[in-house]
Amino acid sequence: MLKETKKVDTNRYQLEIVIDGEKFREAIEQAYRKNGKKINVPGFRKGKAPLKMIEKLYGTEVFFEDALNLLYGDAVEDAINASELRVIDDKMDFELVSISKEDGVVFKVSVTTYPEIEIGEYKGLKSERPVVSVAAAEVNAEVNAMAERNARMVSVEDRAAKKGDTVVIDFEGFVDGVAFDGGKSEGHSLELGSGQFIPGFEEQIIGKNINDEFDITVTFPEEYGAKELAGKEAVFKIKLHEIKVRELPKVDDEFAKDVSEFDTLKELKADLKKKALERKNKAADEAVENDLVRQIVDSIKGEIPEAMYEARLNQSVQDFDYRLQSQGMNLQTYLKYTSSTIDDFKKSFRPQAEMQVKYRLALEKIVELEGIKADEKELDEQYAKLAEQYGVEVEQVKAVVPVAELEKDVAVGKAIDFVKANAVITDAKPEEAAEKAEKPAAKKPAAKKPAAKKATDKKTEE
Numbered sequence: 001m002l003k004e005t006k007k008v009d010t011n012r013y014q015l016e017i018v019i020d021g022e023k024f025r026e027a028i029e030q031a032y033r034k035n036g037k038k039i040n041v042p043g044f045r046k047g048k049a050p051l052k053m054i055e056k057l058y059g060t061e062v063f064f065e066d067a068l069n070l071l072y073g074d075a076v077e078d079a080i081n082a083s084e085l086r087v088i089d090d091k092m093d094f095e096l097v098s099i100s101k102e103d104g105v106v107f108k109v110s111v112t113t114y115p116e117i118e119i120g121e122y123k124g125l126k127s128e129r130p131v132v133s134v135a136a137a138e139v140n141a142e143v144n145a146m147a148e149r150n151a152r153m154v155s156v157e158d159r160a161a162k163k164g165d166t167v168v169i170d171f172e173g174f175v176d177g178v179a180f181d182g183g184k185s186e187g188h189s190l191e192l193g194s195g196q197f198i199p200g201f202e203e204q205i206i207g208k209n210i211n212d213e214f215d216i217t218v219t220f221p222e223e224y225g226a227k228e229l230a231g232k233e234a235v236f237k238i239k240l241h242e243i244k245v246r247e248l249p250k251v252d253d254e255f256a257k258d259v260s261e262f263d264t265l266k267e268l269k270a271d272l273k274k275k276a277l278e279r280k281n282k283a284a285d286e287a288v289e290n291d292l293v294r295q296i297v298d299s300i301k302g303e304i305p306e307a308m309y310e311a312r313l314n315q316s317v318q319d320f321d322y323r324l325q326s327q328g329m330n331l332q333t334y335l336k337y338t339s340s341t342i343d344d345f346k347k348s349f350r351p352q353a354e355m356q357v358k359y360r361l362a363l364e365k366i367v368e369l370e371g372i373k374a375d376e377k378e379l380d381e382q383y384a385k386l387a388e389q390y391g392v393e394v395e396q397v398k399a400v401v402p403v404a405e406l407e408k409d410v411a412v413g414k415a416i417d418f419v420k421a422n423a424v425i426t427d428a429k430p431e432e433a434a435e436k437a438e439k440p441a442a443k444k445p446a447a448k449k450p451a452a453k454k455a456t457d458k459k460t461e462e
Helices: 021-038 051-058 060-083 136-149 253-259 265-298 306-326 331-337 342-370 376-390 394-400 403-421 430-437
Strands: 002-009 012-019 093-100 104-112 126-129 152-156 166-175 178-191 213-219 233-247 424-427
Touching (some): 012 060, 021 051, 060 093, 178 233, 331 342, 342 403
Antiparallel strands (some): 012 104, 093 104, 152 233, 213 233
């Protein structure tokens, strides 16, 4: 049971917990049945010695640690529930006060708790929404990009190679007259001017004709990856087989039919304009929301525990690792390629993690102040959304996502809607909109993921 709750620092409490003698003795019996079989006692077969004989030989406290471990998790959880504290991490400082078979156990744990914060005014916040428009030039640029994606390669036979052409060549490289590994290829396609090869290589192909055989002399850069070639002069023997150019399709009604579901170019352009407007309107709404978020976050007063930032930071790194794994890589490989350490990598996520923690705290405060709640329909919709996202049945989601956690998340989502609904939003002047467009947008803090149900999990990590 919880004997005492004592505040020892900002967002830090010490709980004194008592396990009575009877419960502790039951745990000792349980520990004996589990681990006594491993103990040798003279005169008894291994594992057959009575508890009293083992205690007499090895001391009364022989099973104390095992017994306490059996009781510890539930005892701490019960004490936290009794204290009504919102504990945000499971890194607890432990202090043993007393322990005996007769009187039981008394111990203390120090825990970090959810911070008490204050926020400034969140109603009537002012923000300017960027002006949204789509110029004809933007639509034409998108059409041209579609044409580029649908270009085809056409062979050219009546002229020499020039910059921008794609040539098909055989090549073999030699240093001091000796061929080197990786310096040979046949039927290789190379776009002249792309910079794929070392400096000077592509330029010396320009002006050559189909079926020409010639030598190219280049010098490998001093910082070249293969140290045995770095700074060395090399001669490549080349044979030019083919010259190709990109041929763009004619942009007309037939093109529209080929690349879309529309019958005319006019219809295609109208659809592209509509989609561009939708994207820009969405970006403008996000810009307003980001601006309101910054105002709310800047108004927060209160000391936020480092544990909250650390938990959010670890989650961000884990999410990044999952994305890498979906692309066939992992974080360790990524760090190796970028010559970075995990500490440096985490530092890059720190500003974002701090913003996300503060944003979540601010919205939860608004939920509290405004009495915002999630109704049954909203919870059902969110469960259905999660089920669709993970490709499982709704009942499976409900089994692992506690309704209390989901209620919090839905309420937090409604809180930002409340802020926007009560904000004074005006259209930015064209010159101001242009100025804002040149500045990078603030990244919106990620929404908190619902926590899986776990009896002993007291983390509130986001």
